[in-house]
Amino acid sequence: MSLPEPPARRPDLDDDFAGPRLRDDVWVDHYLPQWSTPDRSAARYDFDERGLRLRIDADQLDWRPEDAPLRVSSIQTGTFAGPPGSGQGTHRHRPDGLVVRSATPTRLLWAPSAGRVDITVTASVDEGCMLAAWLVGTEHLDPLDSGEVCIFEIEAADLSTARCGIKAHHDDRLQPEMTEVAIPADAAKPHTWTAIWGPEGTVIGCEGTVLVRSAQAPAYPQFLLIDLWELDGRTGNYPKAAWIHRVRGWDLGR
Template sequence: MSTWDRIDRFEGDPLDTSLWVPDYLPHWTTPERSGARYRFVGGGIELLIEHDQHAWRPEDGDFRVSHLQTGEFAGPLGSAVGQHRIGRDLRVVTERTMRRLWAPPRAGAVEVVASASADPTCMLGIWLVGHESTGPDDSGEICVAEVFGDKVTAASSVIRAGIKAHHDPRLVSDLRDVVLAMDATEPHTYGAAWDSEGVRISVDGVEIYGTDQVLGYPLQLMLDLWEFPHGRRDPAGYPKSAVIREVRLRTDD
């Protein structure tokens, strides 16, 4: 793709808050749990999981996350209204202002140049998720890439890609694990394009997934480093990290 509306190379402080919300679904939890930890490095932004970091939402387990997203939507305090309803007994505990910093109405394209972690407790996630301000059914997800550290080697890496229906009755969840001859800890380009004819997902310009399922509502981009529960946390093993080197965005409607 040769024409982009916006490119972010994360060239240093401060983070561009006209594009990024540095929190993971902050309405469902508290600020000290949702806030991203990161630092700017030569050639990108390094998402960090640090030893003293809090679990995102204890009701859903011990996982920790550092995350950037291009929008947010939730209802009033105490309500069950809010985007990406993936936890248990969800209620809004932190009121937030609705923002659609980048969320194409019906069609668009994205490329993310990223270096994943090979730590077996970590995952790099690149997702396009329904903003949901247009209705609770508009909640589907394009899983551009999930890269689990325990499936990354110098010779090959497994990339999970596809569709997650979540609460959209028009969609069918369809995820595929694609084995590629690449080291995902090196920079690679993860891309997606979607429109009224379907969705196409690529890695380094080569299509790895296609579908005629349509997500014809605003989708926001979410970039994520997860750490999954794994028992005792040794301070010597931190920080854990993944690097987002460049993001390219285009709105096609």
């Protein structure tokens, strides 16, 4: 089944990553900075003729010592956290006393409660890496607003498949609903993923083809994150890389 055509109007978010700098009106170049420190959460990246190259460098620190081995370079469309020492913030990923380490302002750069996003990427082929894109509840209105639309998780070890679907996290109004899908494209080359979510549910597709349908969808503001992860420790050659070529997004919840 084919994906619906994008809305006829201009996107609210449209970035082709032409450089030479990352747009600070759309993106934060730190991964969930409230739970870490700036030297650990900062993304490594540069621009070339293909767009934004996310990198994992040999000297890059683990995102948090408690989560090691885990290094990540990420961009996200906003931030939210309570004061340092509190447990408030977007994506409370650990149940064992996670607290805010870095003061982080609330920035809702692009946080629709319903919408569509088209993301064109080239996945990493480097050992131990995973490229992911996801929408996650900001939690700035309610800590229950934590559910996730996982658009894709593509591991370099198997570029023929991806994981997609719904993650509930702390939102008991949602049920986990993840699935593995065959990627209808060469993930090591530019290809486009789409997520559409709103009152009628969630649709996730790739290269114009629907791959996942769910009756569920988080009904609250969500940030978009696009991440390059190194999951298996320091192995292989550096830098490791993946590319983001273009992102277009429509806020359909206004």
